Amino acid sequence: MDIEKVAKIARINLDENEKKEFEKELKEVLKIFSELEEVNTTNVEPAFNVIRIINISRKDEVKPSLRIKDVLKNSKHTEKNYFKGPRII
């Protein structure tokens, strides 16, 4: 298991000790998960949901929503009516 690669994808920084510790624990858990291979699932459909859910659609109408002032309330980095984030390009 490439713990560094996984951590990079997950956007989590790990120090050397954490890498060792998590790798060991994760391997132990994954070993248990591999017992699923014993189950014959030929012709079994995956259950993404437990009960039958029918798609619901609605008209695309403009409705009152939260005030911009409220939406921005929980963010530390805002400018005018926008969230401010790190440079992407």
Added chain:
Amino acid sequence: MRIKEYLRKVEKGEILPSKEIPRIVEKLDKLNEKYSCFITLNKNPRITSKKGRLRGIPVVIKDCICTKGLRTTSGSKILENYFPVFNATIVKRIEEEGGIIVGKTSMDEFGFGTFCTNCAFNLPKNPHDITRSAGGSSGGAAVALAMSDLPLLSIAESTGGSISCPASFCGVYGLTPTYGLVSRYGLIDYSNSLDKIGVMGKSAWDCALGLSVIAGKDSNDQTSIGEEKDYTRFVNKKYIEKNISGKIIGVPKEYFGKGVDKQVKKIVMNAIKKYESLGAKIKEISLPYTKYALSAYYVIALAESSTNLSKFCGLRYGLATEIKGNADEYFSSVRTKGFGKEAKRRILLGTYIRMKGYRNKYYLKALKVRKLIIEDFKKAFEKCNVLMAPTMPFIAPKFNEIKSLTPAQQYASDILTVAPNLAGLPMINVPVGKINGMPVGLHIIGNHFEEGEILSFAGAIKW
């Protein structure tokens, strides 16, 4: 005092919520010092004079459910200063019925835990023995009820057993409804296809009352398909007498196997036998895929939670640090600082099992095994009306016993609760006995949307 009596007194004008609620909050504040069941206590609750079904009742809410203007952390440092600007649908429904939100209960971070020891803030203590776990992840929700005789209603949430487990450890009733019966709008997701908001109370009637208020379809949650119903009629004495006679209780042999404490088995079996005196029949049944439920559950739950938690990156809400470096560096620094150890562990595992090359092996396979587990239950419900088993394989463990368990061993403690949760079935914990002063729970599991049936069984016997 019981909720029923409290409601009667409010109705008669013998209790004035505007005077009683501040007294109750004060008592909760004091008790909280010893049992740490609240992350946030609402010291100035909005006391309405609405005459609904919860008129004047103090209600506590698990901290993963959004309450407008009242801090909501989901038990995580990454949401330490999050104040929702809207109410979850169930909070709105409770307030419309006159319920008064008095506090937000402590929990494992994002619901990640069986013992409520993965907490960024308060670690709740079991009122029956403060050296023992309250159970997770809705630990605070159960402790708030068990620590006093105040007439509280407690709203909790379960993904893989987070209502049943703490209810069992703390000796209260805990109802997890069918997936979809209660709107999840405003719930901070753990695992979308598994999360269910439910009710804890001191009786089956309390749970029935709470469910009657929160259940029902909501246009803000596309997975909500619930009907509105008065569930209290299922715990009515006359209804119970007529209903239980002739019913068949299925006892799955796999739930009494290795790993389940002998005394727990004995107490639960004796409790099940009591239903025979009400005219019910007991039938041993088998759920052959039980063995794989734990792995299938954790694979699905971790895969879904790792995607859900990707929204916490220091932008729109939650912890934010100084913006430095590129996007990846900034997001990583916020997440590394904000998430606790168990959250990181689950994000890493969930990310791994969704990676190219592993997705089919783990995630897709688990979804197929889940299908087989659902079919197991469906076949069982052709032969019986409800299933009964122990809720947890043991009584609440001591904190120092939990410390020595590896993550894999901790996950294995969910063995009896994950399968019905994976199948989205309704279930209720009923406190039926004690071992050395510690509560033991009977788990009653019903078919989809058979909340009335399990409530009727739960309310049939006074323990």
